[in-house]
Amino acid sequence: MNNSQENNINITVDGNEVRVPENFTVLEAVQKSGLYIPRLCYLENLKPYGGCRLCMVEIENMRGYPTACTTPVVPDMKIKTKTRELQSMRKEIFKLILSEHPFTCLVCKENQECPEYMFSTRKVSTTTGCNFCTSNGDCELQDLVDYLEIKEVDYPIEYRGVPVIHDNPFYEIDYNLCVLCGRCVRICNEERNSGVLAFVQRGNATLVGTAFNETQFEAGCEYCGACVDVCPTGSLSEKMGRWVGHPDKSTITSCPFCGVGCTMNINTRVDRITSVGPEPGGRTHPLQLCLRGKFVPGDIVHHPDRIQTPLIRKGNNWIEVGWEEAIEFAASNLERYRGNQFGMIASAQNTMEENYILQKFARKVMRSNNVDLFASYPDRTILNTIHNYYLNNPPPVIESIPSMDTILLLGTDASVTHPMVENRIRKAYHNGSDIILANTHFNRSTAFTAHQVNYKPGTIVPLLEFLSHKTGQFKPSRSSRKGNANKRYYSEISAVVKTTGIPEKDIKDILSVLKNPGKLMIIAGDGILRSPDSSYAIHILFSLDKISSDKNGSSLLFLLDEGNRYGGTFAGMHPDFLPGFKNLNDSDLRDIWSENWGTILSDISGLGCNNMINNIREDGITALFITGDLPAHQNLANLKFLIQQNLFLTETSTFADVFFPITVFPETAGHIITLDRKLKEIVPVISRAEELNTVSDTLSGISTKMMDQGFEFKHPRDIFGEIVSFTDITFSEPGTSLSEYEYPKEQPVTRKNGLAAKLVLDTNGYHILGNNLSQHIPDMKSIRSEGILNISPDMIKKLKLNDGDFIRVHTEFGESKLKVKCMTELNGEVAFFTPGWEHLKLVSTGLSPENTVINAKFEKV
Numbered sequence: 001m002n003n004s005q006e007n008n009i010n011i012t013v014d015g016n017e018v019r020v021p022e023n024f025t026v027l028e029a030v031q032k033s034g035l036y037i038p039r040l041c042y043l044e045n046l047k048p049y050g051g052c053r054l055c056m057v058e059i060e061n062m063r064g065y066p067t068a069c070t071t072p073v074v075p076d077m078k079i080k081t082k083t084r085e086l087q088s089m090r091k092e093i094f095k096l097i098l099s100e101h102p103f104t105c106l107v108c109k110e111n112q113e114c115p116e117y118m119f120s121t122r123k124v125s126t127t128t129g130c131n132f133c134t135s136n137g138d139c140e141l142q143d144l145v146d147y148l149e150i151k152e153v154d155y156p157i158e159y160r161g162v163p164v165i166h167d168n169p170f171y172e173i174d175y176n177l178c179v180l181c182g183r184c185v186r187i188c189n190e191e192r193n194s195g196v197l198a199f200v201q202r203g204n205a206t207l208v209g210t211a212f213n214e215t216q217f218e219a220g221c222e223y224c225g226a227c228v229d230v231c232p233t234g235s236l237s238e239k240m241g242r243w244v245g246h247p248d249k250s251t252i253t254s255c256p257f258c259g260v261g262c263t264m265n266i267n268t269r270v271d272r273i274t275s276v277g278p279e280p281g282g283r284t285h286p287l288q289l290c291l292r293g294k295f296v297p298g299d300i301v302h303h304p305d306r307i308q309t310p311l312i313r314k315g316n317n318w319i320e321v322g323w324e325e326a327i328e329f330a331a332s333n334l335e336r337y338r339g340n341q342f343g344m345i346a347s348a349q350n351t352m353e354e355n356y357i358l359q360k361f362a363r364k365v366m367r368s369n370n371v372d373l374f375a376s377y378p379d380r381t382i383l384n385t386i387h388n389y390y391l392n393n394p395p396p397v398i399e400s401i402p403s404m405d406t407i408l409l410l411g412t413d414a415s416v417t418h419p420m421v422e423n424r425i426r427k428a429y430h431n432g433s434d435i436i437l438a439n440t441h442f443n444r445s446t447a448f449t450a451h452q453v454n455y456k457p458g459t460i461v462p463l464l465e466f467l468s469h470k471t472g473q474f475k476p477s478r479s480s481r482k483g484n485a486n487k488r489y490y491s492e493i494s495a496v497v498k499t500t501g502i503p504e505k506d507i508k509d510i511l512s513v514l515k516n517p518g519k520l521m522i523i524a525g526d527g528i529l530r531s532p533d534s535s536y537a538i539h540i541l542f543s544l545d546k547i548s549s550d551k552n553g554s555s556l557l558f559l560l561d562e563g564n565r566y567g568g569t570f571a572g573m574h575p576d577f578l579p580g581f582k583n584l585n586d587s588d589l590r591d592i593w594s595e596n597w598g599t600i601l602s603d604i605s606g607l608g609c610n611n612m613i614n615n616i617r618e619d620g621i622t623a624l625f626i627t628g629d630l631p632a633h634q635n636l637a638n639l640k641f642l643i644q645q646n647l648f649l650t651e652t653s654t655f656a657d658v659f660f661p662i663t664v665f666p667e668t669a670g671h672i673i674t675l676d677r678k679l680k681e682i683v684p685v686i687s688r689a690e691e692l693n694t695v696s697d698t699l700s701g702i703s704t705k706m707m708d709q710g711f712e713f714k715h716p717r718d719i720f721g722e723i724v725s726f727t728d729i730t731f732s733e734p735g736t737s738l739s740e741y742e743y744p745k746e747q748p749v750t751r752k753n754g755l756a757a758k759l760v761l762d763t764n765g766y767h768i769l770g771n772n773l774s775q776h777i778p779d780m781k782s783i784r785s786e787g788i789l790n791i792s793p794d795m796i797k798k799l800k801l802n803d804g805d806f807i808r809v810h811t812e813f814g815e816s817k818l819k820v821k822c823m824t825e826l827n828g829e830v831a832f833f834t835p836g837w838e839h840l841k842l843v844s845t846g847l848s849p850e851n852t853v854i855n856a857k858f859e860k861v
Contacts, residue, residue: 011077020073027055027068030081037081038090038144040097040181042069043230044284046190051182053093054144057081065089091148097179098141099155101233106145107152133177133234134242138280140232141179162207168216169779170239170295171228175207177235183283184208184227184236192288193426193448196221208235217783220444222419225294229277230284239779240298241267241274250279251685256349256563256665257292258765259675260398260420264293266666266685273298273666273686290419292766292773299777300768301666301686306647308691311659318649318659323693323701330658331705333641334366337623340604343370343612345847346573347628347769348562351670351682353719354695355564356571356579357711358627361699363572364599365708369584369606370621372575373568374630374770375561375763375848376609379534380576383569386558387581389542393554395676396521402427405518405549409437410541411460411527411852415444417765418559418675421523434513438463439527440760440853441832442825451510455500457758457830457853461533462490462499464540466507471514473543520548525559526763530852560675561765567673571723575606580727596726597710610846626652627662627695628769630847631837645698647771651837660698663688664769669716755855757795757829759811761843763852764834772837786836789818791858792826799860810857814841817861831858 009022013033020029025048030037040052050067057068060078065086068079080086098106105111133139144150165173180199185208188197196219200209210219228236247267255262265285267275276294278285288294300306310326311318321329334342344362346355359371377383401407401424414422422445429435429448436451438460446452455463469491490496497504514520522544528537541556548555560566572579582589584605594601607615615621616635623641632651636642644653645660653659667688672680688694693701696719700711713719766773766784774781789809791801799807803821809831816839823832835843843849 009073009075011073011075011079013079014081022073022075024073025069026057026059026066026071026073026077026079029073030057030068030079035081036147037068038094038147039069040140040144040179040232041183043183043187045287046186049182049186052097054090056086056089058083058086087148091150094144094148094150095153095155098150098153100158100160101141101177101179102157102159103141103153104157106141107150109151134237135231135234137246139234158204160207169783170223170225170291172237172239172242174235174237175209177233178208179233179235180206180208181232183230183232187226187230187288192222192224192226192423193430194220194222194224197227222415223291223295223783224288224419225277225291226288229288232283238275238295240295241269244272244274245269247274247280249685251683253666253683253685254672254680255289255293256351256672256682257290257296257768258418258563259560259565260418261563261672261674261678261680262287262289262293262420263680264289266297268686271686273301295779296768296773296777297666300647300771300773301664303647303776305649305776307649307659307661308689309661311649313657313659323691326658326660327698327701328705330643330660331702333657334623334643334702335706337641338365338367340368340370340602341620341622342366342368343607343621343624344368344573345372345374345609345612345624345626345630346568348373348375348565348568349665349767349769350564350568350573350627350695351665351668351672351716352564352567352571352723353670353716354627354668355568355573356723357696357699357713357719358625359572359574359579360597361703361711362625363578363601364597364710365703365706367602369575369602369604370612371573371606372609372612373565373573374609374628376565376574377529377534378532378850380574380608382529382534382538383560383566383574384577384581385535385538387566387570389556390554390677393545393556395554396557397676397678398424398557398674401425401521401523402431402433403519404428404433404521406434406513406520407436408514408520408522408544409435409439409445409449410464410522410524411439411529411531412523412525412559413439413443413445413762414523414525414559417525417561417763421557421559425523434517436510436513438510440830441823441827446825451506451513453502453506453510454827455502456828457760458531459500460527460531461537461540462496463502463507464537464544465490466493466496467511467514468540468543470511471544471547473546514544514547517547517549519550520555521557522555523557523559526561526852529558529560530763530849532851558675561763562767564672566675566677567671570673570727575608579723593726610844610848610850613846626656629767629771631840633840633847645695647769648776650771661692662769663692663694667692668694671720755810755812755857757831757856757858759809759843759854759856760830760832761849761852761854762832762834764836774836784834785821786834787818787839788834789820790823790826790832791820792828792830793822793824794826794828795831795858796820796822798829799858801860806861808859808861809842810859811842811854813843813845813854816842829858831856 007022008019010019018033020032037055039055048069050070055068056065058080160176162175185197188194200207247269249268251266255264276297309320312321312329346358362368362371426448435449437445437449438453440457545554545556576584578593590601612621613633613635616638625643627645629646629650636655642656643658644656645662665682666685669684670682696713703711774784774786805820806817807820808817
């Protein structure tokens with residue numbers, strides 16, 4: 001909205017001249033003048049529709065009483081907002097609305113005394129009044145009753161008698177309190193584009209609900225909580241802070257669950273999280289989040305199973321001890337494991353400061369480069385490649401997605417992994433963007449695409465080669481072809497059709513769009529980042545980047561998993577890179593960092609996460625320090641010493657010798673770097689318990705006991721200051737151009753022991769510091785299909801299966817018995833699986849899968 005002087009006009013509001021932008025509505029203009037107009041259906045950022053009629057005004061030379069939210073201003077317009085006639089009509093309209101909502105307390109003559117004298121003792125139930133309503137005190141109906149000075153309602157209460165839904169995940173639903181304002185329906189359909197809620201039935205029987213009387217889960221609810229945020233009554237109420245009371249503080253911070261890093265507001269009362277969302281009285285600021293950001297923080301921070309006291313293992317038992325004793329115990333044992341036998345595994349949801357101090361401890365104190373983030377990318381060069389490319393070609397910002405002409409989605413289900421990216425993709429679709437989705441199967445994004453193609457699992461590279469070649473961007477060098485004689489160069493459409501299984505017409509349609517894409521954005525997910533040819537595929541994307549008409553920076557957006565994978569790697573939590581993506585194998589850079597830290601860094605290359613686990617043995621890794629949780633791999637039993645710093649005792653804890661509690665993001669300060677390279681701040685919203693130490697406190701204590709220095713930080717800002725002083729994000733070594741890039745050696749297709757089917761693996765991002773949310777939050781478990789094998793209708797027919805039957809799945813790693821569910825979006829001998837940690841042996845030899853597609857065989861049990 002342009003508020004420049006030349007686009008402003010003069011209007012008169014209640015006798016006062018006001019200058020407002022010419023594209024304002026009357027409601028916006030009146031609000032700008034500092035006056036209030038009652039409304040129930042209006043929501044900022046949504047197209048107004050004037051449903052409640054409460055915002056009606058008088059406008060000179062205009063018939064009737066137009067609604068302020070739908071009427072645009074014009075020069076010299078004269079508006080009246082609070083005449084006797086207006087107030088009288090508003091009162092009658094609102095009384096009719098209240099006739100279908102419990103209003104006894106709203107108009108009670110003694111309700112002013114309730115907050116002071118009836119705080120604990122409730123007079124009546126929700127069916128008749130306010131005092132058992134969770135919105136009491138933050139209810140727009142109460143505000144409207146006061147503004148309209150309603151003392152009594154002349155109409156009888158018509159209580160709907162609709163059963164309250166208590167078993168809905170995360171929030172309860174009581175449509176008896178609904179005033180049919182339409183906010184939840186409109187934000188679900190217009191802002192979130194989820195299409196779950198609607199008005200059902202007609203006339204006096206109208207209710208908010210779902211089509212065909214389904215539950216919200218059955219209707220495809222994504223549990224973003226937007227409907228809860230905008231509800232003006234207590235019809236939708238969160239379970240988490242339902243009876244905690246009204247917040248006494250609201251704090252803006254950043255969400256670390258995925259790489260989007262959304263701005264979030266957390267409401268607290270007496271150092272306890274009551275809700276995540278708009279502050280009291282607000283409805284849309286900050287904008288809505290996704291399931292993880294909205295509903296998880298409070299459940300995790302205040303979880304009854306959370307450990308807050310250090311523990312030392314004595315025999316088979318955990319013994320509570322003080323921090324001093326636990327730190328002394330850890331330090332005295334770690335002394336024996338300095339060098340390359342020590343490993344550090346951290347979480348990508350740690351702040352930059354935490355990951356910096358962890359890798360510094362490993363390299364400086366323990367003299368080991370075995371540092372990595374849990375579930376790191378199989379190709380260890382990927383993040384450095386992206387980092388270097390972005391230095392010269394800044395990434396697009398997430399907010400620009402809705403303005404793109406063309407969007408190419410590759411190997412992703414953003415609705416699950418990065419919901420707020422998906423939200424903007426849906427907006428782009430409604431704005432007319434030409435959206436192309438190439439994936440192994442249909443998903444939620446399919447409904448918002450103009451072109452959807454499903455390629456055979458593991459064949460996306462040939463498609464990218466062809467598209468890049470035909471758009472004039474990709475011609476491999478002669479030396480590349482000579483050095484890789486067995487590698488097909490996919491320049492002919494017939495070869496691509498045969499390899500990928502994509503119909504020729506669909507490929508031609510996509511190519512037609514990409515030859516003249518306008519402003520293009522390419523969004524790549526784990527189907528690219530975790531594929532065997534990931535590095536090569538990324539270099540092809542660098543070439544496709546050139547076809548966008550927008551030459552200001554890059555059109556590539558990589559959906560990095562978990563909140564701070566980029567920032568954690570930049571902070572040095574990577575076996576190959578020192579902070580700032582400085583190559584560990586470069587002796588000059590290693591000398592610089594040795595001087596920075598006052599030590600001599602090891603020149604022995606580090607091991608990644610999976611390699612550490614697979615090298616636990618007498619002459620390999622003998623001691624580990626783990627922050628967060630990870631799968632309880634059988635090799636952990638062979639460690640001589642294991643430290644875990646985590647929120648909960650888990651299966652991995654059974655192998656630990658000492659357990660340190662840990663703070664989590666609402667309790668700590670720091671920074672993250674988002675997938676579009678924004679530096680965002682994590683702000684503590686509650687005080688950590690007195691018995692809790694931060695990661696920095698713990699390592700400072702251990703390093704002091706081990707007679708090492710450089711960890712005496714008093715605050716995360718001190719750690720951040722050291723990162724800034726020692727790193728330079730503006731420098732990059734020249735990247736490799738695609739014409740110089742060598743083809744990866746082609747691996748022969750093998751089908752061991754008849755493993756002819758394909759198992760497509762979902763990257764499970766529903767963790768906090770590695771802890772599986774489904775194991776700790778019951779409502780999360782009820783909506784997540786972890787451990788369910790989704791198989792194609794073809795496989796259902798071939799194996800004569802029904803939903804709920806069990807089959808035995810064989811892979812090169814192991815076998816498992818799994819419950820099946822038909823997934824109509826799949827074709828051929830393909831299954832889709834979100835593994836839990838108990839299925840690790842089926843998909844990997846390490847801690848996480850090395851590929852998103854593995855060969856498998858299915859047998860009916």
